[in-house]
Amino acid sequence: xxxxxxxxxxxxxxxxxxxPRHVIAxxxxxxxxxxIGTGAAVFFSNPKTTDYIDVTGEGTTNQIVAAVYDNLTIxxxxxxxxxxxxxxxxxxxxFSIGHVSGCHLNPAVTVSLVLSGNCGLGQGVANMxxxxxxxxxxxxxxxxxxxxxxxxxxxxxxxxSFTVGNAILGEIVxxxxxxxxxxxxxxxxxxxxxxxxxxxxxxxxxxxxxxxxVGPLAGAVLSVPFFYLVSQPWEAKRDAKGQVVxxxxxxxxxxxxx
Numbered sequence: 001x002x003x004x005x006x007x008x009x010x011x012x013x014x015x016x017x018x019x020p021r022h023v024i025a026x027x028x029x030x031x032x033x034x035x036i037g038t039g040a041a042v043f044f045s046n047p048k049t050t051d052y053i054d055v056t057g058e059g060t061t062n063q064i065v066a067a068v069y070d071n072l073t074i075x076x077x078x079x080x081x082x083x084x085x086x087x088x089x090x091x092x093x094x095f096s097i098g099h100v101s102g103c104h105l106n107p108a109v110t111v112s113l114v115l116s117g118n119c120g121l122g123q124g125v126a127n128m129x130x131x132x133x134x135x136x137x138x139x140x141x142x143x144x145x146x147x148x149x150x151x152x153x154x155x156x157x158x159x160x161s162f163t164v165g166n167a168i169l170g171e172i173v174x175x176x177x178x179x180x181x182x183x184x185x186x187x188x189x190x191x192x193x194x195x196x197x198x199x200x201x202x203x204x205x206x207x208x209x210x211x212x213x214v215g216p217l218a219g220a221v222l223s224v225p226f227f228y229l230v231s232q233p234w235e236a237k238r239d240a241k242g243q244v245v246x247x248x249x250x251x252x253x254x255x256x257x258x
Contacts, residue, residue: 012117012118012119012120014120015120015121015122015123016120016121016122016123017055017120017122017123018122018123019123020127021100021101022100022101022102022123022126022127022168023101023126023127023129023130024030024130025097025100025101025103026097026101026104026105026127026130026131026134027130027131027133027134027137028097029093029096029097029101029103029105029134030105030130030131030133030134030135030137030138030194031134031135031137031138031141032089032093032138033086033089033093033105033134033195034134034135034137034138034139034154034194034195034198034199035138035139035141035142036057036085036086036088036089036137036140036196037082037085037086037089037154037195038139038153038154038198038199039085039142039145039146039154040082040084040085040086040140041082041085041154041188042142042146042148042151042153042154043123043146043148044081044082045198052069067110071125074210077230083189086189090105093105101127102119104119104131104190105131105194105195106129106131106191106192106194106195106216106218107128107131107132107192107193107194107216107217108126108175108191108192108216108217108220109194109220110124110127110131111124111128111217111220111221112220112221112223112224112227115220115221115224116224116227116228121199128194131194132193132194132197132198134194134198135194135195135197135198135199136197136198136201136202137198137200138198139154139198139199139202139203140202142154142199142202143202148184149203152203152205153199153202153203154188154192154199154201155188155196155199155203155205156187156188156189156196156199156200156208156209156212157187157188157205157207157208158186158187158208158211159186159187162186162187164208164211166186167186167187167208167211167215168211168214168218169215170183170186170187170215171183171187171190171211171212171214171215171216171218171219172190172215172216172222173192173219174189174214174219175191175192175216175218175219175220175223176219176220176222176223176226178191187208187211187212190211190212190216191215191216191219192212192216193212193213193216193217196209196212196213197209198220
């Protein structure tokens with residue numbers, strides 16, 4: 001039962017073949033993903049004017065509406081706006097490049113795919129280089145379009161009310177399930193070493209960056225045994241004589257013509 005899977009894993013994971021289409025797709029996808037996601041975090045986390053909120057028509061501001069508006073705009077980077085921005089960005093990317101590269105857009109995802117035999121080593125390394133480069137380009141685009149450059153350009157950082165241990169555990173668990181909104185108040189939610197790298201490099205904010213590398217990668221590694229637990233048959237296939245039949249399995253590899 002497991003022998004065929006083991007042979008397939010080794011054959012796929014040790015492949016050094018690189019498809020340039022996959023690399024380009026990951027580069028472009030990651031650029032847009034970081035620009036959109038961190039852009040929402042930057043632009044919607046700053047106070048906005050409520051001067052135009054005039055529900056009476058007499059030039060006065062409704063205080064209740066103003067208070068709600070303040071909470072929606074000022075606290076948006078710790079809530080639904082940023083989570084939706086990242087979620088919508090990854091959904092659009094999945095539809096756009098999923099059929100080309102599989103839409104990894106995350107070194108942690110790529111590592112888990114290599115370890116599970118669903119992506120070759122050569123392709124995995126090339127994809128990760130493209131992801132880090134794309135994240136940097138996305139942050140440079142944000143730097144060029146925003147005047148709010150002193151805030152870190154969406155760089156991840158641990159909240160004052162939380163510890164490094166809280167952040168690492170959160171990153172491990174949320175990378176395992178690819179959660180997002182839960183971690184935003186804690187550390188801005190990385191679950192993606194490349195997403196954290198781009199803003200950190202461009203804004204030169206490296207505080208606790210290692211947390212956003214170790215946590216996601218640990219979560220990715222821990223997800224691999226779970227993948228095999230739920231994806232492989234628990235009983236071996238047998239022939240009419242009761243002998244175990246070993247079958248070559250192809251895994252969930254993404255193929256694309258150059």
